[in-house]
Amino acid sequence: MHEHHHVALPGLLLLAGLCGYTALVCLPRRRRPWPWWRTASWFAGLGAAGVAVLGPPARGGFVAHSAGHLLLGMLAPLLVCAAAPVTLLLRGLPVGGARRVSRLLRGAPAGALTHPVTAVLLSAGGLGLLYATPLYRLAATHPTVGLLVHAHVFAAGCLLTAVLVGPDPMPHRAPLPVRAVALVAFMAAHGILMKVLYAHPPAGVPAGEAQRGAMLMYYGGDALDLVLLVLLGVQWYRTAGRAVSPPRAAPTGSPAWPRR
Amino acid sequence: MSAGDAGVSGGDRGTGGTGGPGEVGRNIVSGALLGVGVAAFVDETVFHQLLHWHHFYDRSTPAAGLVSDGIFHAFGWFATVAGLFLFADLRRRRSVRPARWWAGLLLGAGGFQLYDGTVQHKLLRLHQIRYVEDVAAYDWTWNVLAAAMIVAGLVLLRRRIPRGA
Numbered sequence: 001m002h003e004h005h006h007v008a009l010p011g012l013l014l015l016a017g018l019c020g021y022t023a024l025v026c027l028p029r030r031r032r033p034w035p036w037w038r039t040a041s042w043f044a045g046l047g048a049a050g051v052a053v054l055g056p057p058a059r060g061g062f063v064a065h066s067a068g069h070l071l072l073g074m075l076a077p078l079l080v081c082a083a084a085p086v087t088l089l090l091r092g093l094p095v096g097g098a099r100r101v102s103r104l105l106r107g108a109p110a111g112a113l114t115h116p117v118t119a120v121l122l123s124a125g126g127l128g129l130l131y132a133t134p135l136y137r138l139a140a141t142h143p144t145v146g147l148l149v150h151a152h153v154f155a156a157g158c159l160l161t162a163v164l165v166g167p168d169p170m171p172h173r174a175p176l177p178v179r180a181v182a183l184v185a186f187m188a189a190h191g192i193l194m195k196v197l198y199a200h201p202p203a204g205v206p207a208g209e210a211q212r213g214a215m216l217m218y219y220g221g222d223a224l225d226l227v228l229l230v231l232l233g234v235q236w237y238r239t240a241g242r243a244v245s246p247p248r249a250a251p252t253g254s255p256a257w258p259r260r
Numbered sequence: 261m262s263a264g265d266a267g268v269s270g271g272d273r274g275t276g277g278t279g280g281p282g283e284v285g286r287n288i289v290s291g292a293l294l295g296v297g298v299a300a301f302v303d304e305t306v307f308h309q310l311l312h313w314h315h316f317y318d319r320s321t322p323a324a325g326l327v328s329d330g331i332f333h334a335f336g337w338f339a340t341v342a343g344l345f346l347f348a349d350l351r352r353r354r355s356v357r358p359a360r361w362w363a364g365l366l367l368g369a370g371g372f373q374l375y376d377g378t379v380q381h382k383l384l385r386l387h388q389i390r391y392v393e394d395v396a397a398y399d400w401t402w403n404v405l406a407a408a409m410i411v412a413g414l415v416l417l418r419r420r421i422p423r424g425a
Binding site: 180183184185186187188189190191192195196222225226229230232233234236237240241244 | 326327329330331333334335337338341342344345348349352353
């Protein structure tokens with residue numbers, strides 16, 4: 001009975017996410033069709049999160065946990081952000097509702113939350129707390145704590161990705177150089193934490209397993225950080241291109257990453 | 261060689277663009293960033309992954325070394341990507357200047373390697389180049405190579421480029 005909740009709750013949330021997005025895509029509000037690859041990205045992103053929370057990573061040892069962490073904290077957020085859910089919501093809602101959402105986005109609390117420093121602290125700080133304190137063990141033994149940790153990892157990953165490279169409207173978005181520094185700071189924190197984890201396994205994790213897990217997260221994290229760096233570079237290249245040749249600045253091919 | 265291609269139209273003086281000193285700077289910065297990135301990448305793949313001379317983490321590294329390594333590892337990735345995008349931008353503006361760009365590359369790579377070989381390996385005792393009896397020979401090779409790259413970069417930077425060449 002108790003066990004069921006910890007499968008049912010995330011399962012239901014993911015299902016609601018899939019249904020909600022599909023419903024918004026299918027709304028006959030605009031003539032311009034919603035890009036199919038964004039919908040595919042949403043499904044893939046929630047699928048990756050589902051595998052991490054409900055699949056093998058949730059039941060295996062530390063190496064499986066590490067793989068799940070990469071899926072939930074980095075890959076899923078990247079795919080979810082590429083799906084531009086806020087843009088879809090804004091164009092799907094009636095005018096009054098859309099106005100309320102955009103007022104929320106413009107507000108001071110949203111500004112504080114979407115500051116790169118907040119996003120880096122929430123993601124890297126959460127990572128530090130998880131492995132440097134008994135939290136990892138607590139999460140492994142208490143399903144409710146485990147669920148909260150999963151929720152935080154996913155939410156913090158989404159926030160960081162959205163703040164750095166997200167295509168959705170963000171009125172308080174930090175300038176590109178600030179975002180670049182934030183990303184490098186996050187990458188450095190990530191790398192340092194994984195090396196500390198390599199040398200000091202969390203309580204209850206055998207050393208060999210901790211080392212394999214830490215290296216998986218280190219190199220896997222590097223690969224996904226590289227994707228973020230390239231997306232940031234693409235944004236810079238497009239912005240700089242507008243100054244070079246205004247009429248031809250926007251390439252007409254299918255964009256690697258959504259433009260606003 | 262892509263760097264040569266791009267600048268072929270105007271020798272070392274870009275034909276398009278404004279041709280101001282800012283573009284020389286951009287060429288050097290682009291090359292230097294990529295140089296740092298390449299040096300960091302070679303260090304990671306060749307010495308850590310292929311030869312296994314360096315350890316992932318040898319556990320005796322003090323905190324300062326770990327932090328320095330973490331920052332440079334992250335900055336290495338950033339520098340690679342930023343250097344390449346800057347280069348793409350220079351090509352788009354037709355203002356690639358190969359000599360300046362290569363000078364920047366050598367300075368960046370040599371500078372990073374010298375920092376890695378002196379501050380990180382020795383001062384912060386991050387890890388050694390190779391875990392052998394006589395590490396001094398490796399240290400000298402490493403740092404002399406780094407210094408040679410810096411000197412070559414400076415020579416290239418100082419060299420007068422004939423107009424219209």
